[in-house]
Amino acid sequence: GQSLEQPSEVTAVEGAIVQINCTYQTSGFYGLSWYQQHDGGAPTFLSYNALDGLEETGRFSSFLSRSDSYGYLLLQELQMKDSASYFCAVKRSASGGSYIPTFGRGTSLIVHP
Amino acid sequence: NAGVTQTPKFQVLKTGQSMTLQCAQDMNHNSMYWYRQDPGMGLRLIYYSASEGTTDKGEVPNGYNVSRLNKREFSLRLESAAPSQTSVYFCASSELAGGMETQYFGPGTRLLVL
Numbered sequence: 001g002q003s004l005e006q007p008s009e010v011t012a013v014e015g016a017i018v019q020i021n022c023t024y025q026t027s028g029f030y031g032l033s034w035y036q037q038h039d040g041g042a043p044t045f046l047s048y049n050a051l052d053g054l055e056e057t058g059r060f061s062s063f064l065s066r067s068d069s070y071g072y073l074l075l076q077e078l079q080m081k082d083s084a085s086y087f088c089a090v091k092r093s094a095s096g097g098s099y100i101p102t103f104g105r106g107t108s109l110i111v112h113p
Numbered sequence: 114n115a116g117v118t119q120t121p122k123f124q125v126l127k128t129g130q131s132m133t134l135q136c137a138q139d140m141n142h143n144s145m146y147w148y149r150q151d152p153g154m155g156l157r158l159i160y161y162s163a164s165e166g167t168t169d170k171g172e173v174p175n176g177y178n179v180s181r182l183n184k185r186e187f188s189l190r191l192e193s194a195a196p197s198q199t200s201v202y203f204c205a206s207s208e209l210a211g212g213m214e215t216q217y218f219g220p221g222t223r224l225l226v227l
Contacts, residue, residue, distance in 0.1 A: 008153075031214070033214070035216075041220075042220050042221055043156065043216075045215045045216060048214065048215070087155060087156065089156075095169065098161075098163035100169075100171065101146075101158065101214075102158070102172070103148075103155045103156040103158075105153060105154060105155040
């Protein structure tokens with residue numbers, strides 16, 4: 001089966017750096033994505049890693065190690081608006097040659113002034 | 114360009130009633146998905162459609178049916194609603210570009226089954 005583990009909650013202060021980890025167990029792994037969701041809103045795409053290494057997009061970076069089945073999302077220069085839930089999701093192969101996502105349970109990030 | 118739209122935004126049903134949740138996307142994406150989100154459970158895939166004319170079960174398909182009406186529209190039907198189906202339902206579509214897949218989500222439908 002498939003499983004993803006991420007911390008349920010992380011707290012940090014404005015201006016700090018925070019790392020949200022994600023470990024996964026899945027067959028047919030293709031890539032790891034990260035999504036942000038504010039309370040009452042829809043998830044929005046942040047980043048995607050298919051290969052080992054670091055991907056940087058502004059204040060957000062995402063890392064993947066396929067050999068360790070591990071990834072993380074790094075948020076720098078935290079702002080109050082970064083308070084939200086963050087989900088990792090693996091893209092894996094499914095029947096018929098398609099690829100489908102499986103989401104983790106999410107990490108609630110609370111940013112304090 | 115509206116992205117992914119869902120109707121209705123809110124719905125209250127009695128146990129045993131049926132309803133259809135509508136979803137449409139205007140981004141010409143091949144793949145579409147239906148998820149449910151419950152507190153502390155993340156997003157769980159109900160059904161997906163990799164392309165027009167195909168549908169497949171996800172993690173939690175029991176009690177649901179879907180129809181991929183055309184490339185734009187993907188509907189989710191509850192034939193006989195149960196309180197366990199109280200949830201927030203998200204529709205999504207995805208594009209694959211340069212090896213990277215991005216999912217775009219609709220605003221969600223909040224369903225309460227009494």
